[in-house]
Amino acid sequence: MMKQKIHILILNCIIFGLVAITMVATKTPTKKTLTCLTKQEQFVAGTPISIFFKGNLQTPRLFLIHSFGKTILDGQIKNDTIQFTIPVSYTKKTGLVSWFLLENKEEIVKGSFSIIPNNTTRTHLESYLGPPSTLAGDNHFVMFVTIPTDDFDNPKASNTAVAIQHQFLKSIEKETVKTKNFIAWKNVQAPEKSGTVLIASQCHDALSKEFDAVIYPSIATDFNISYTRNHEFADGNQITIISTSPIKDKFGNMVSNGTLVSFLITNNQNMILKTFGTTINGIAEGQILHPEQENEYTVTAYINGISKSNSLQIKYLPITPTITYSFSNGNRTILVGPIKSFMDQLVPDGIKVNVNVYHDEKLIAQLTENSNRGMAKFQLPSEFYTEKTYSITIESLGKTIKINPFNVSN
Numbered sequence: 001m002m003k004q005k006i007h008i009l010i011l012n013c014i015i016f017g018l019v020a021i022t023m024v025a026t027k028t029p030t031k032k033t034l035t036c037l038t039k040q041e042q043f044v045a046g047t048p049i050s051i052f053f054k055g056n057l058q059t060p061r062l063f064l065i066h067s068f069g070k071t072i073l074d075g076q077i078k079n080d081t082i083q084f085t086i087p088v089s090y091t092k093k094t095g096l097v098s099w100f101l102l103e104n105k106e107e108i109v110k111g112s113f114s115i116i117p118n119n120t121t122r123t124h125l126e127s128y129l130g131p132p133s134t135l136a137g138d139n140h141f142v143m144f145v146t147i148p149t150d151d152f153d154n155p156k157a158s159n160t161a162v163a164i165q166h167q168f169l170k171s172i173e174k175e176t177v178k179t180k181n182f183i184a185w186k187n188v189q190a191p192e193k194s195g196t197v198l199i200a201s202q203c204h205d206a207l208s209k210e211f212d213a214v215i216y217p218s219i220a221t222d223f224n225i226s227y228t229r230n231h232e233f234a235d236g237n238q239i240t241i242i243s244t245s246p247i248k249d250k251f252g253n254m255v256s257n258g259t260l261v262s263f264l265i266t267n268n269q270n271m272i273l274k275t276f277g278t279t280i281n282g283i284a285e286g287q288i289l290h291p292e293q294e295n296e297y298t299v300t301a302y303i304n305g306i307s308k309s310n311s312l313q314i315k316y317l318p319i320t321p322t323i324t325y326s327f328s329n330g331n332r333t334i335l336v337g338p339i340k341s342f343m344d345q346l347v348p349d350g351i352k353v354n355v356n357v358y359h360d361e362k363l364i365a366q367l368t369e370n371s372n373r374g375m376a377k378f379q380l381p382s383e384f385y386t387e388k389t390y391s392i393t394i395e396s397l398g399k400t401i402k403i404n405p406f407n408v409s410n
């Protein structure tokens with residue numbers, strides 16, 4: 001019986017020991033806790049910001065994440081109160097600030113607050129206009145964008161009112177728009193008249209500078225051409241001037257000065273000639289030198305890829321010049337002239353005179369000289385022209401003279 005009691009006592013001791021060991025093993029240490037005394041969740045940019053905690057920490061540190069950057073702050077401990085002062089550079093920039101309170105690299109508590117623009121400071125305006133020019137009408141427009149900010153360059157809060165006004169001729173229009181995603185903007189439609197639109201904005205007491213949007217004429221419409229000249233003869237000297245009518249867009253605006261107009265000319269031989277002109281006050285001119293023989297020109301003007309004109313037929317009449325000639329130096333020197341024009345005046349300098357040389361009706365040379373005081377001189381040197389008999393034709397200003405075979409000296 002005694003032995004049985006001893007066994008029961010030993011068993012109870014073992015059970016009590018196991019229970020005690022289990023209680024010690026399952027006991028958890030108390031986690032460090034503290035209270036954030038700062039309940040404010042929103043601060044105004046540029047004002048001092050401090051975060052206070054109540055608790056008992058030995059080496060508290062505050063880790064900040066801000067749009068301006070990341071940093072770690074050391075706390076100031078007084079009794080059981082811990083204070084963290086946010087750097088001035090961080091307090092000036094708006095946005096969400098996240099913080100984490102650490103001790104020995106262990107996160108104790110975390111939170112966040114926001115910084116909003118300071119509406120008590122003066123307002124600044126950053127404004128932009130683009131493109132700086134556009135065409136008249138046809139739903140063309142320029143976009144005006146403005147960004148109101150506080151004194152710390154923080155964009156104002158959404159729905160901040162901005163007045164945008166624009167002026168054209170006698171009309172001034174004003175519209176109030178509200179900021180969204182930091183900006184306020186307006187599409188300014190181009191008027192149907194060319195000119196300059198002035199645009200400006202205002203927010204609170206802040207005024208923007210004046211912006212200019214240049215409204216150019218729209219694309220040109222078809223136009224007409226006409227010509228003027230001193231006479232109708234093909235003298236190879238005078239100038240025919242081709243002029244356009246005033247070229248306008250569909251709204252009646254004169255096209256911009258300097259618009260290039262191409263004049264395409266086709267003659268009787270289907271050769272294509274070109275001349276060019278640029279517009280001044282909507283009118284462009286091209287110049288054509290008169291041909292040296294009878295011809296007819298067909299002229300059409302183009303603004304490449306945009307518009308074209310009517311077609312003109314311009315006739316040039318022959319002048320039936322008087323051409324004389326003489327031989328010298330054993331018929332090896334041929335003097336052509338004087339060549340007389342339609343009023344028996346000497347033809348202008350630079351008129352082409354051609355002499356074709358034949359032997360036994362076979363063309364062996366083509367000689368060309370320009371007239372000088374109505375005369376042109378040709379040579380048949382013996383080193384190159386070794387035959388005794390030649391015939392020639394003289395051509396100038398559309399007239400041809402045939403000269404019977406003649407002998408030349410050695």
